[in-house]
Amino acid sequence: MKEKNNTQAPETDLGADLCGIKLKNPTVLASGVLGISKDLLARVVEAGAGALTIKSVTTSRREGHDNPTVIACEAGMLNAVGYSNPGAKAAAEEFSNVELLQVPVFASVVGRVPEEFAAAAQHIMKCRFRAIEIPLSCPHTPGYGTLAGHGSPEATERITRAVCDVTDRPVFVKLSPNVPAIGELALAALEGGASGITAVNSMGPGMLIDIEARRPVLSFGFGGVSGPALRAVALRCVYDIYKATRDAGHEAPIIGTGGISCGEDAMQMIMAGASAVGVGTAVYQRGVEVFGLISRELREICLRLDIKKLKDMTGAVHG
């Protein structure tokens, strides 16, 4: 038995490529989870993440919503954090020397209007982030995201262009799953100058009610739904985006995000069209170690299915 397994199989290549940015494995820390300090990012690197996204910053500081801001039911997580952040200037201080981390780090900025996105981007991109993500899709913060109409094709293109105008590094646009034709939205982002798409943000918003208190549990009343409940929707969104962008002749990479908690989930997302996979809510289920665990499980799957290069599986379901 022992002899049989001892054949020197070539190491599976889990490497991913996002607009020329090389990742040693496809796992990316999703924005909003843990990404508030360089120390915490370093810990996620240690845990095996291929790339990291910081928590979104705005031009001025925000305290966000009151608690409860994050809750979980058996189907997944609901959050309405409300973009608490110290502001772009303080964040730029926190993330100075971000290039010292061993893996690529992406910034994330939000604003109420295109000018705010651009101003926050200008501040934060003084740090050596490798790319910047702009979520146009937050479902639980008045003035921002879907509550401010940022999820329309027109707004998507306009905001994307405003950010692309102030940085020469790749811009990823993070889309909401709550649209009938997400492929069109991705095309609008690319039209505005985006280099890639992050799909998807949390869906909904959703709501949970405490029947004894007769009140919603989240202090904001409702919040974005993530985790297992989102996974099948996110997968279909990435499938749609891949198809729409490839049909239109684009090769923009997709960071597939939504409910991924194990290697199998990640492989499905990659086959749907993702070049890398965002991981957020699964940190609750499996701890920070989830990044290394997903890589290990992906490696096992590759071995089992005789896949030499994980990269070759991007969009495999479309073939």
Place this chain on the structure above:
Amino acid sequence: MDESIQNPGACAAPAGKLNFQPSLPVMVKLAEKRCETQNTVSLLFEHPSEDKASFRPLQNAPGQFVMVWLPELNEKPFVISYISDTGFGITVTVRGNFSRRLSELQIGQKVGFRGPFGRGFSGMEDYAPEKIAILGGGCGMASLALLAQKIPEANIIQGAPSSSELLYAERFPRQIIFTEDGSFGFSGRPTQWLEGKLSGGVEMLYTCGPEIMMKKVVSLCNANGIRCQAALERYMKCGIGVCGQCECDGRLVCRDGPVFSDSELQQMPSFGNTRRNAAGQRIKL
């Protein structure tokens, strides 16, 4: 991570298991109020009638915390300071709007709880009770109460500004008490006990209180070969290791802590120096 501290945290599914554990408040009725000092009250509750995965007070280990929810107001971390077969309690010192509203609750009103979360105190089994010290300052005594209840023969030391602010004076009658104004017990700060008792045979110390005090306690312990653990407090949002708000030098107070060992604290330059506010800004303690 120091391997001497085991994580009894109830918040996370063990690695490899992918079940998604609910984390929702469970409403519990206030059964009794106990006045502790002029601005501190203990709220006692009966155990929840149903066994719900989101709140299991009987699984609470000393040093862990629970999230306490007042609907339409907020949710904040507290420690369970009383536990019995029939119920549990928290001790609330009025500091702001939330704690004031909590302290004003009437018997029969309901409060939401989820938890326990995080990693509590550990290692006490490895020491004879008289080799253990439990040192608290101010409302930090609440974090140590269940530990003191578990090891009544340990050296229990409490510091307070004055006699009127002492906690659990009758509950733990063997306490060594320090008051800053000298109105009860020894005059001065509880760290003096440690300074004077350096050869007293204590081998393990557990502390909770103002962080400046804990910083001094830990440094005195380090200098004198006494192992120690301290319970930290940071601004918390999710309580379940996701949002990162309670970050302290790369460690999550909600999940990796709130109790940290001496060797971990040595690698945490923020300990005794800075914390983060609701916006995540780093500010001086």
